[in-house]
Amino acid sequence: MAKTFQLTKAQVKIPIIAAAVLLAVFGVGFFAVGFDQGQIFSLIQGQDAYGQMYLHEMTHDMRHASGFPCH
Ligand SMILES: [Zn+2]
Numbered sequence: 001m002a003k004t005f006q007l008t009k010a011q012v013k014i015p016i017i018a019a020a021v022l023l024a025v026f027g028v029g030f031f032a033v034g035f036d037q038g039q040i041f042s043l044i045q046g047q048d049a050y051g052q053m054y055l056h057e058m059t060h061d062m063r064h065a066s067g068f069p070c071h
Helices: 016-034 039-045 048-052 054-058 060-065
Strands: none
Touching (some): 039 048, 039 054
């Protein structure tokens, strides 16, 4: 007795715009956690942001935990 079965293969297409948005979010997050020294907040705060480095201090432990050089 022969057994038959049907195999269904679904192709999932990821929209290019969704991939681009996720890539942009990843890039900003990667920069904020790994490299920011006040550059992001300086867009709003000006030169004071380089001295205060709020974002750097906020992500400092995560930066060290993920292995980025800091100080
Ligand atoms: Zn550090």
